[in-house]
Each structure stands twice: as structure tokens, then as C-alpha cells.
Amino acid sequence: MADAPRLTDDTALTDDAALTDDAVLTDDAVLAEDPVVRVRIDLSYDGTGFSGWAAQPERRTVEGVLSETLGHVLRLPAAVRLTVAGRTDAGVHARGQVAHADLPAGAWAAQADAALRRLARALPPDLRVRAIGIAPEGFDARFSALWRRYAYRIGDDPARADPLRRYDTLWNPRPLDLGAMNEAAALLLGEHDFAAFCRKREGATTVRALRRLDWERDADGVAVGCVVADAFCHNMVRALVGALLPVGAGSRPPSWPAQVLAAAVRDPAVRVVPPHALSLEEVRYPEPGQLAARALATRRVRT
Numbered sequence: 001m002a003d004a005p006r007l008t009d010d011t012a013l014t015d016d017a018a019l020t021d022d023a024v025l026t027d028d029a030v031l032a033e034d035p036v037v038r039v040r041i042d043l044s045y046d047g048t049g050f051s052g053w054a055a056q057p058e059r060r061t062v063e064g065v066l067s068e069t070l071g072h073v074l075r076l077p078a079a080v081r082l083t084v085a086g087r088t089d090a091g092v093h094a095r096g097q098v099a100h101a102d103l104p105a106g107a108w109a110a111q112a113d114a115a116l117r118r119l120a121r122a123l124p125p126d127l128r129v130r131a132i133g134i135a136p137e138g139f140d141a142r143f144s145a146l147w148r149r150y151a152y153r154i155g156d157d158p159a160r161a162d163p164l165r166r167y168d169t170l171w172n173p174r175p176l177d178l179g180a181m182n183e184a185a186a187l188l189l190g191e192h193d194f195a196a197f198c199r200k201r202e203g204a205t206t207v208r209a210l211r212r213l214d215w216e217r218d219a220d221g222v223a224v225g226c227v228v229a230d231a232f233c234h235n236m237v238r239a240l241v242g243a244l245l246p247v248g249a250g251s252r253p254p255s256w257p258a259q260v261l262a263a264a265v266r267d268p269a270v271r272v273v274p275p276h277a278l279s280l281e282e283v284r285y286p287e288p289g290q291l292a293a294r295a296l297a298t299r300r301v302r303t
Contacts, residue, residue: 034104040135041066041082041099046126048167048276052090053097062088065127066099073118074107085141085283086148086232091275093168096149096282100141108134138292139285143299145230147211149282150237152225152273154245160221169222170277176223176248178215184247185213187258188240195264197240198233206233213240215248223248230298235272242271 043066051059055067063082070080085098111118112133119129138144153169155161156176162169191209198206212228225244227237243260246252246269260267286294 034106036102037105037108038135038139039101039103039108039132040139040141041101041129042131043097043099043127043129044095045093045097045128046167047088047091047093049126050090052092053084053087062094062097062127065124066129067101069119069122070101073115073122074103074111076104076107083141085145086280088280089235089275092278092280093276094280097280098141098145098283098285100135100139136288136291138288138295140291140295141283143295144285144291145298146284146286146294147228147230148232148280149212149284150227150232151279151281152227152237152241153277153279154223154225154241155221156223157221162220165222167276168279170274172245172249174249176215176245177250178217178223178248180250180254181215181244181248184244184254184257185215185240187255188213188261192261193264194233194236194261196260196266197236197243197270199235201234204233208233208236215244237278238272238275239270242273245271245273 043062045062047062049060050062050065053062055061055064063084064079067079067082070076070082071078074080080101080103082099082101086094088094088097108115115132116129119132123129153165154172154176155165155169156172156174158171158173161171189210189212191207193207194210195206200206209230210228211230212226215223215225218224225241227240229236240257243257247254247256260270285291
């Protein structure tokens with residue numbers, strides 16, 4: 001089934017009497033002297049109408065909308081620079097995304113109590129900030145994370161296809177054998193070079209530690225894949241799912257995805273599945289006293 005249509009209507013900021021242009025700070029020198037505080041932001045979004053997380057010229061992105069809105073809410077002279085746990089692709093959703101921003105302490109203190117309420121009024125309905133507050137010492141939304149958990153939804157029973165879930169579920173025309181898919185998935189667990197399942201980026205490693213990859217059916221009979229790793233390279237989750245689908249359909253043996261992994265090169269037989277059925281569900285961090293050490297460890301170059 002074709003992907004759900006993308007929304008093209010760029011949602012404007014909701015009017016807020018407290019967010020007038022003449023209320024925005026314009027004295028850069030004052031801001032430069034202001035101590036900086038790090039703020040953690042927990043957010044969710046429907047990725048259908050966004051061209052992914054990362055800000056791009058002339059594109060509606062999660063980062064672009066959120067950073068601009070934060071700048072207005074905090075009465076700053078420019079958009080806020082954000083660091084995120086997972087840079088989701090176009091069309092991918094998130095329930096448990098985490099970001100951080102380094103903000104002028106004075107500007108944050110002046111707006112902290114009302115920030116969440118004002119963000120709820122100013123953000124479009126497909127993007128919600130669920131929590132915002134001072135981050136613990138040493139916190140880094142990207143590098144302090146222990147792991148990220150994604151979910152991928154596949155409906156394989158045409159009699160139970162729910163049109164109300166078309167924006168977050170892939171409809172597969174044939175029944176899937178989840179037992180065979182789980183057998184194949186177990187062979188991929190551990191730390192490996194996942195080059196066969198990643199879009200290569202110059203200077204970036206494709207070594208990842210895959211902690212969990214398994215499938216089960218929810219109460220509606222939808223096959224839900226749970227994928228957990230320390231981090232993911234570009235297209236990794238969608239390529240892994242694409243390698244497991246032929247196994248579930250019976251056209252490939254359970255050993256095949258592991259053979260693709262061992263080859264360490266992209267296999268044209270592996271289809272990268274559509275993004276709309278993928279959601280970032282959770283990002284897990286260590287205890288506050290271990291955040292800085294985790295960030296340092298994550299920055300090591302995998303070999």
C-alpha cells in the first residue's frame with residue numbers, strides 16, 4: 001500500500017499575546033554575558049507533515065519549528081540551537097524524543113514557569129513538548145543516551161486493516177510468520193558492523209550494538225517490531241525490517257539477514273521499508289551521576 005499522503009500545510013505559530021515582537025530581547029551583548037543553563041526537552045510528534053528532524057532550507061522540519069517556537073516563547077532574538085537524541089527521517093514519528101538546548105540563564109528563569117503552557121499554545125498540533133526543565137549536570141541528549149527504542153507496525157490481515165491507522169502502520173499483502181522473523185532477528189543481535197543495513201556517511205562509523213530485535217502481535221493483531229540499540233545509523237531500522245519481511249513471507253530462510261550482515265555491503269535485495277510505520281518510542285539515560293561519563297564513552301570511535 002502506498003504511503004499516507006504528506007501534509008503540506010505549514011502550520012503557523014498560534015497567536016499569543018505574550019509573544020509580541022517588541023517583547024523579544026535584542027541586546028546580544030547582554031545575552032552573551034548571561035550564564036548559560038542546559039534545558040532538557042521531552043517531545044512527541046507526528047512525522048507525516050515534517051521533512052524529518054534536521055532543519056533544512058525551505059523545508060518544514062521538527063527542529064526548525066521547535067527551535068523557532070522556543071525562541072519566541074523565551075523572548076530570544078534568534079531561534080534556539082537544539083541537540084537531539086535521534087535525528088529521525090522524513091515521515092518518521094516520535095513518542096519519546098529527547099533534545100537539549102543551552103539557554104541564557106536569565107531568559108530561562110524569566111519564562112520557566114510558563115514555558116510548557118506557552119509552548120502548548122504556540123506549537124502546531126502535530127508537535128508537542130511533554131516536559132521541559134533544567135537538565136542534570138553532565139546531560140547530553142545525544143551522547144549521554146544508553147539506548148534508543150523504536151517500534152515498527154505492520155498489518156498483515158486485510159480483514160483487520162484499520163484506515164484510521166494508515167499514517168502509522170504498513171499494510172503487508174501476505175501473512176507474516178513472526179516465529180521465523182524472530183529466529184532471523186536473533187542472529188543479528190550484538191555489536192557488529194551494520195554497513196549492509198546503513199546508508200554510508202563520510203567519516204561515520206556503522207558499528208552499532210543491537211540489543212533487541214523481536215516481533216509480537218498487539219491486541220489488534222498488528223505485528224509490532226521492537227528495535228533497541230545504543231544508536232542507529234541512517235536507514236538502519238527500516239533496512240533491518242526490510243530484510244526480515246521476506247523471511248516472514250517465506251521467500252528467504254531465517255539465515256539470510258545474517259548472511260547479508262556478514263557481507264558488510266548493501267544488498268539490493270534488502271528493501272528499505274516506508275518511514276510512516278516507524279516511531280521513536282523511548283530514549284534511556286543512566287542515573288544522573290553517570291551522565292557525563294556516558295557521554296565521554298559514547299564519543300569513542302568504534303573500530
